[in-house]
Amino acid sequence: MNDCGISKLDLKRRNRMQILKVVREQGPISRVDISAILGITRAAVTIITNEMIDQHILQEVGEEPVNPNAEVRKGRRKILLDINETYKFAIGIYVDEKEISIGLTTLNAAALDKKSITHKADMTPEALAELLGTTLEKMLQNSCLTYENLLGIGVGIMPSAFEMMGGSTTDTGCPTFPVLQKALEDSTRLPVYINSAVTEFAMAGVHYGDLHAKAENQVFLYWDSGSYRAIPVSGNAPILPAGSDDAFVEHICVNPAGARLEGYPKGSVRAELSAAAVAEKIRPVFSEEQTPTLYAALEGDLSRLTPASLLAAAETDTALQPVADETIKQFCVMLHTLYCLYFAEHINLYGFGFTPEHLEQIRKAAAEFAGKDFAQAIILCPIGERYHFLSGCTYLIQTGFYQRGGLCS
Template sequence: MAYSGLNLGNVKNQNRSSILKLLNDHGPMPRKDLSARLGLTPASLTTLCGELLAQNILFELGEVQQEDKRAGRRKILLGINYAYRHVLSISIEAPATSVTLCDLRGEHCITRRIPTDTSVEPEVFLKRVANVGKALLWENSIGREELLGAGVSVPGPVDREKGVSTHAYRVWDQPVQVTAPLAEALECTVLLENNVKAFAQAELIYGLGRTEENLLLLKWGPGVGSAIIAQGRIYESRMYKSAEIGHVRVEKNGRLCRCGRHGCLETRVASHPIARHLRQVCSPETTPLLWAAVGGRPENITVHNLDTLAALDEPAMWEALDADIEVLADVVGSCLTMFTPDHLILYGYMFKLPHFREKFLAACKRYDPAYDENYIRVSELAEKLEYIGPLAVVTNELFYQG
């Protein structure tokens, strides 16, 4: 059998990827520092950087200010040109879908939102989404050649290779081909990912994952989602399944979950069950402040006014909610004990509500005093939730690994 030799093309691509990831994680650097950090010869590094500069992927930021003024070769900082290409980031959720035009850093973004219409066939809705994306490109004078690709995130499991959403909870009950119709309409590469795993990818590229290798992410909102980052990689099984903390059973004979099982954590602590629990305890005798806040109509309690109701100093109401929050903290604490990540990263609608966030942190501290505000952190990307995940999926595969 003939020896095929070293694949120089692959080595070159790996080195190119290493340069871009190092600059993304640590900021602009001179060539000498890049060479030392990556273990590349100065000649190889100069050649690779020269090609990236010629492609407008890198650019020179100017000379490094040095205290030592002795004669020698000047150090010129190199940085990533995040305006090199644009990405369409599409987040399909219930009740709204966001379509965002982004640069490669997730800044200078323009977002359009449309209702997620589940009354029409999925292909009809996806055509609407594509039309919104095309309008954003046209209005901002972005040609197809300036588009790196489009990323799509959906709730629930997906088949990434086939571009199929197998069950987008609260959106589609049946498998839906997502990438093919969008790719045809947008005339670009389209990548699909589960929404929680997409956000985990964003944490790796734009968040704490740039400096920490082991993280547990927790999303608390209409659902309860999680992702594990171990040694700088998102954990998933061969079936593209990842950590499903929301489907840990907490009640033996609990409510039917959207996953088909009974008593899952989501059925107890997601935002809609929390609102339902408040409706159950709302009465003029036990929760007079809550009763007055909703005009004596418990049916007025919804996920949309939880922020207002959470500010009430209503002991009986919080006694009920504290029990739910304690359940969530116990499950999370068990996961932290098992996986021992460097940090727990929080995001999602419920963590935006100060009272819920503070009570969750307090419950985690009761579980283990080491779980303090330094160990448990709200993601610095939380305000970019509607677009940062799909963006990261595209940049990871088509830019940093491209």
């Protein structure tokens, strides 16, 4: 007997995954339209979707609305299907060097409960598992749910907390947390999915709370200890392979006549836009007399400079305006390069501390540089600080539900 090829279970999971993907992006949608999009026979789609309805993964939500301008058709109108977002619920955990964030959501990443706990960089995997146990019991009681209603646990850990959580790196560059994984599985008996919180924020996508978000290319750009890092994403999956250097963005040239730095091209992001580089441009005027707002915000320490603090202070410190204007222009050059390089529909900014007013300031400069379409593609990460746990929830939902075709067991 030939054991090569795809197994029946893998084929079933693949077909269900494709159907869930179409419903997620196009729904509510009929079986006939699913068949046309996927190129699967109507009979096969009916068998699969009926099984998923019996399992409460999908639900019928009524007939197709009547279009008064369309040609009148004979026969019964199409029955539309949609994802049952309360089929299962997700637990998300976010961990950094100061805070633990735990939350409970639906499959639509709609938050039902949340809790934040501060710590002194002394959290251990075992202590986190114990903390989750007591927190989870209360959350389930508050929402009248049980462990059987849960899809699993998604955990996002910031790089600054990798060592604290016993993290290591595989040969392919992926982070792994065996001690934490075992502690959480032993205490909850639930599937556990752990990854870098930064990667999870990127995979969460632009429309993390939109059940029918269409897949798109985007670049997740984040600020990390004074430098820039980027994760290009297609749909919900990173474009670059695991372990790729996310600091490649710092090699982008933003000023051909700019400064040189060993290992980087002339006028690179690293040489022109890093916190250290911008601080050197500010240093000649940095004083309590000439830049009082920035001086007070940084407590006289330029090493604490961030893009947001520069833009905020430049509103009143006129001596900073030339540097702020130059920084914004070069920032737009960097964003436009990423926008073109990855055919991005959005550039998603995280960790910069920008306010909506700062975003509009950046967009104005971007529109002057490369047009309104590019300017509107620049957005702030929609996951706010109080909802960091959503990174874990969306990662769990993507990997533990959609990529498994809803086969959670």
